[in-house]
Structure formats: C-alpha cells, structure tokens
Amino acid sequence: MPGSETVLNNYLIVGALLFTLGLVGFLTRRNLIVMFLCAELMLQGVSLTLVAFGAYHGTWGGQVFAIFSLALAAAEAGIALALFVVIFKRGSSLDISIWQDLREADQPAIVDEPDVEAPPVEQQWPHLTVAGPLPRRTTEPKEARHDRPPAPVEIVSRRADALVNTLPSPPRGRGAGGEGGNS
Amino acid sequence: MKLFDWILAQGGSSGGISHLPPGLRDMLEQPHAGAILRALVILGCGAVGVYLMLPRSGETDKRWPRFLGGVLATLALVFLVTTPIPAGESSIPGRGATLLWPLDDQSPATGYTFFILAFISLASAVMMITARNPVYSALWFALVLLGNSGLFLLQRADFLSAATVIVYAGAIVVTFLFVIMLAQPTGAAAFDRRSREPLLSTATGLILAAVLVGTLHYAARHEGAGVNTVGSHRPAQESIDRFAKTSKRLSLESDPHVAGLGKTLFVDHVVSVEVIGVLLLAAVVGAVLIAGHPVAHEKAGHHARQ
Numbered sequence: 001m002p003g004s005e006t007v008l009n010n011y012l013i014v015g016a017l018l019f020t021l022g023l024v025g026f027l028t029r030r031n032l033i034v035m036f037l038c039a040e041l042m043l044q045g046v047s048l049t050l051v052a053f054g055a056y057h058g059t060w061g062g063q064v065f066a067i068f069s070l071a072l073a074a075a076e077a078g079i080a081l082a083l084f085v086v087i088f089k090r091g092s093s094l095d096i097s098i099w100q101d102l103r104e105a106d107q108p109a110i111v112d113e114p115d116v117e118a119p120p121v122e123q124q125w126p127h128l129t130v131a132g133p134l135p136r137r138t139t140e141p142k143e144a145r146h147d148r149p150p151a152p153v154e155i156v157s158r159r160a161d162a163l164v165n166t167l168p169s170p171p172r173g174r175g176a177g178g179e180g181g182n183s
Numbered sequence: 184m185k186l187f188d189w190i191l192a193q194g195g196s197s198g199g200i201s202h203l204p205p206g207l208r209d210m211l212e213q214p215h216a217g218a219i220l221r222a223l224v225i226l227g228c229g230a231v232g233v234y235l236m237l238p239r240s241g242e243t244d245k246r247w248p249r250f251l252g253g254v255l256a257t258l259a260l261v262f263l264v265t266t267p268i269p270a271g272e273s274s275i276p277g278r279g280a281t282l283l284w285p286l287d288d289q290s291p292a293t294g295y296t297f298f299i300l301a302f303i304s305l306a307s308a309v310m311m312i313t314a315r316n317p318v319y320s321a322l323w324f325a326l327v328l329l330g331n332s333g334l335f336l337l338q339r340a341d342f343l344s345a346a347t348v349i350v351y352a353g354a355i356v357v358t359f360l361f362v363i364m365l366a367q368p369t370g371a372a373a374f375d376r377r378s379r380e381p382l383l384s385t386a387t388g389l390i391l392a393a394v395l396v397g398t399l400h401y402a403a404r405h406e407g408a409g410v411n412t413v414g415s416h417r418p419a420q421e422s423i424d425r426f427a428k429t430s431k432r433l434s435l436e437s438d439p440h441v442a443g444l445g446k447t448l449f450v451d452h453v454v455s456v457e458v459i460g461v462l463l464l465a466a467v468v469g470a471v472l473i474a475g476h477p478v479a480h481e482k483a484g485h486h487a488r489q
Contacts, residue, residue, distance in 0.1 A: 009399050011334065013263075014301045016395035018308055018327075021233070024388035025312030028237055028378045033363055034312075034320045040355070041308055041324065044331050047343075055338035060447035063340050064455075067448070070343075070350055071459045075466035077355045081362045082474035088366040094317075095374040 011052030018045030032087065032094045036080050043073050222396055225262045230389040232256030236313040237381040249313075256309050264298055297337055304330035315375050317367060321359045328352045341440045 022041035029035055047066040054062020084094065091098055100110055235252030304327050311323035328351045335344035378384075448456055 009402075010297065010301075011338065012399055013396055014304065014334065016399070017305055017392060018331075020388045020392040020395070021305070021308040021312055023391060024233060024384050027384035027387065028381050029312065030374045030377065030379055031317050031320075031367075031372070033317050033359060033366075034314075034375075037317075037320055037324050037359065038312060040351075041311065041327060044327060048331060048334060051335055051338050051340045051343060055340070060444055063343050063444060064447055064452055066335075066340070066343055067346065068455060068459055070346060071463060074350060074355060075463050077358060078466045078470040079473070081358055082470035084362055085365065085474050086476065093374070094366055094372070097374065097379075 005056070008052055008056040011055075012049055015045040015047075015049035015052065018042075018048065020045075030096050032084055032096055035096065036077075036084075040073060040077070043069055218400065219397065222400065223393060225259050226389055226392050226396065228262065229256050229259030230385050230392075232259060233309055233313065233388070234381055234385040236309065237378045237385070238313065238315050238376045239378060239381065252313075253309075257306070260302055260305055293337065297334070300330045300333040300337065303327075304334065317363050317375065318360065321356050321363060324359075325352045325356045328356070339440070342444050 019042050022038045022045060025038035025041065026035050029038065047069055050062040050065045050069070052062070054060065054065075087099075088094060097110070103109070232252040232255030235248045235255065237252075239248075307323045307326035307330060311320050311327060314320045314323060328347055332344040332347040332352075335341075335347060
C-alpha cells in the first residue's frame with residue numbers, strides 16, 4: 001500500500017540535494033580523503049532515496065538495497081584508504097593534482113589556481129593570568145654557579161608569610177610557623 | 184517573502200517578459216513559471232552560498248566570504264521550507280505547498296522532526312565540503328550520518344538507522360580519521376585552501392539540483408490528475424503490488440522490524456548476502472595486500488612537490 005507522495009517527495013529532494021553537494025565537493029576539493037568523503041556523501045543521498053522509495057511502497061527492498069550499499073561503502077573505504085596510504089608513501093602528499101604527472105606526454109598540465117603561499121598560521125596559546133605573587137629569588141645568577149659550590153636555594157613566599165601572620169600562634173612552636181620562619 | 188511574490192508577479196505577468204523570445208515567453212507564461220522561478224532562486228541562493236564558502240587561494244585572512252556564504256546557504260535552506268511553491272492548480276489544497284515540508288496526514292511533530300533532521304544533514308554536508316581541514320570534513324560527515332540515520336528512523340528503517348551509526352559513523356569515519364592522522368597530521372595543507380574550478384563545479388551542481396528538483400516537481404504536479412495523464416503511469420507499481428499481495432514478508436507491517444528485514448535478507452536475497460560477504464572478505468585481503476606492500480625508499484618522495 002503506497003504511502004504519501006508528498007512525504008516521498010520531501011525525502012527525494014533531501015537525497016537529491018545531498019547527492020548534489022557530494023558532487024560539488026568531489027569536483028572541487030583537491031584532497032584525496034575529502035574527495036572520497038564526498039563520494040560517501042553521494043552514497044548517503046542514494047541510500048536516503050532508496051529507503052524513501054521502500055517506505056513509500058511499504059516493502060523491504062529499499063532497505064535491503066541500502067544495507068548492500070552500506071556494505072559496499074565499507075569495502076570501498078577499506079580499499080581506498082589502503083590505496084591512500086600507499087599513495088601518500090610514494091608522493092608524500094594527498095594533493096590530487098600531483099598525480100597529473102601520469103598524463104600523456106603531449107597533454108598540457110592543468111593549472112587550476114595560482115599557487116599562493118599561505119601565511120603561516122600563528123598559534124595562539126592561551127594567556128595564563130598570574131596567580132599569586134612571584135617568588136623572590138635569593139640565589140646568585142647562573143654564571144656564578146660553576147665557581148663555587150652552589151649556595152642553598154632559599155625561596156621565600158610572601159604568601160606563606162602572610163599566612164603565618166594571620167594564623168594564631170602555634171601551640172607547639174613548630175608546624176607552619178617553623179616552615180616560614182627561615183626568612 | 185515579498186521578494187518572491189515580486190518574482191512571481193514578474194514571472195506571471197506578461198509585461199516584464201514581453202521582450203523575450205516567443206518560446207521562452209510561452210514557457211514563462213505557464214502557470215507554473217512562478218514556481219519554477221522560486222525554486223531556481225532558492226537553489227541559486229544555496230549555490231552562491233556554497234560557492235562563497237568554498238576555499239579559495241589568498242583568502243585565508245579574509246573570513247567574510249565564508250560568513251556571507253553560510254548566511255546565504257542557511258537562507259536557502261530556510262526558504263526551502265517557508266516559501267510556498269504551488270504544485271499546480273489541480274493539486275489538493277495543503278499538499279505540496281512548499282518544496283520541502285511534509286504537510287500531510289502525519290502529525291506535525293513528525294514534520295518538524297523531519298525538517299530539523301534534514302536541516303542538520305544538508306547544513307553539515309555544506310560544512311563538510313567547504314571545511315579547510317580534512318579532520319573537520321570527516322567530523323561534519325559524521326554529523327551528516329547522524330542526521331541521515333534520524334531520517335531513516337522516520338521512515339521505519341530502524342535497523343538501517345542503527346547500522347548507519349554503528350558501521351558508518353563508528354567504523355568508517357574513524358578509519359578515515361586514522362588515515363588523516365597518519366598522512367596529514369598537521370591539519371589543513373596548502374592544497375586544502377584552494378579549490379579546483381569552484382565556479383564551474385557549483386554551476387554544475389546547480390544545474391543537477393535544478394533538474395532533479397524540477398523533475399520531482401513535475402512528477403508531483405501530475406500526481407493524481409487522472410489516469411491518462413503523464414505522471415500516473417507507474418510501471419513498477421503493478422509488479423510491486425502483486426509481490427506485496429503474494430508474499431507477506433515483503434510488507435513493512437507484517438512482522439516485527441528486524442525479523443521481517445532478516446527474513447527478506449536471508450530468504451529473498453540470500454545469494455546477494457553471500458556475494459557481498461565474499462566481496463567484503465576480498466576487500467579486506469586486498470587492503471592488507473596493498474597497504475602492507477613496502478615502497479622502495481629511493482622511490483619515496485619522487486612525486487613530492489616541495
């Protein structure tokens with residue numbers, strides 16, 4: 001028993017647009033992997049169409065076809081990715097244009113767009129805010145280290161001092177006060 | 184909406200098109216010329232958006248074409264739903280009112296779900312073919328697959344929906360990501376920032392989409408108009424009806440879902456299942472053979488363009 005043709009039309013339009021987008025990407029992009037992804041996108045559009053027809057007619061045939069196309073896509077992806085690995089080992093690039101070296105000798109090379117060297121992307125690291133005061137360094141500069149045996153490094157934290165001042169007097173005379181009291 | 188009404192008025196009135204050649208004028212004076220023009224404007228808006236979003240050389244520091252293209256493509260997707268495109272005066276009222284909106288006997292929630300899922304699929308597809316970084320392309324493709332699996336679920340294809348998420352998004356896209364990380368770990372390369380003939384490709388896509396959507400619109404216009412009209416002849420319908428009568432397992436409602444699908448797969452299409460299994464095995468063996476083949480080191484880097 002057929003379903004609604006309006007619903008069928010909607011799914012068919014979505015499938016057709018997915019197929020078209022896959023076609024545009026396949027024609028335009030130059031990365032081998034992206035081109036293959038676009039081919040998979042076209043397969044998705046066709047799968048959507050098949051399932052829509054199956055649901056419209058109320059039969060299992062569309063879903064069975066879509067399952068077969070899914071298995072085909074898996075096989076295709078395995079083979080194609082193995083080929084991409086080999087191609088990358090040989091050419092050390094995934095650019096599709098370098099393989100026009102395989103053309104006939106009398107064919108002109110295709111220059112698709114001028115090769116503009118892109119400016120290097122400046123990595124923006126996050127800027128950490130200063131948390132707390134800087135520790136005061138009481139040692140000599142580094143050059144003096146080799147002359148004499150290294151002096152004991154003494155790093156004094158003002159925050160620890162402040163902490164000690166706010167604390168009540170330690171009951172046993174040791175503990176937190178003993179650590180900060182070296183200054 | 185006023186823009187489209189104006190275009191419809193321009194297409195429908197003979198004043199603006201009187202200078203056109205007679206054949207074209209006759210075509211435009213048909214009552215469906217406004218619908219065709221609206222559909223063309225929507226698809227052209229989307230095509231211009233995709234063209235602006237495609238990577239081009241020397242625009243790495245300019246981001247406004249991408250944003251403008253994204254706005255145009257989104258507008259095209261919204262117009263697909265909101266713009267009424269009449270499917271002819273003989274159509275049932277409320278049917279086919281817009282190009283992409285299931286105004287039907289379904290519940291409105293189904294229609295909204297359909298639109299949201301279709302929007303996710305199409306917008307992710309646009310982002311996928313325009314992403315500079317192939318990693319982002321693969322991730323947007325995973326989102327396309329999620330939207331598509333939702334659409335499968337709306338069409339009573341439960342198993343296929345689950346299989347799409349598990350096999351496609353779970354295995355194939357991850358394999359793609361492995362290969363991208365293996366071959367191009369630095370992200371977008373120089374050749375990812377350039378396109379190959381973006382204008383011609385987008386024009387080709389526009390023509391293809393216009394032909395496909397126009398054919399669907401043509402078929403929808405002639406639907407139900409009568410027995411002897413063009414669109415009413417469906418050669419496959421009789422045989423499908425006959426099969427559906429004779430064999431109960433062909434009907435979607437006959438069984439629980441996976442049981443019915445399993446019956447169909449392993450009774451009617453058992454040879455195809457075996458063949459596809461052998462094909463998968465051969466593909467696995469072939470992939471191991473191809474990828475495991477050592478490449479001589481003196482040949483490596485021969486084609487490299489430095």
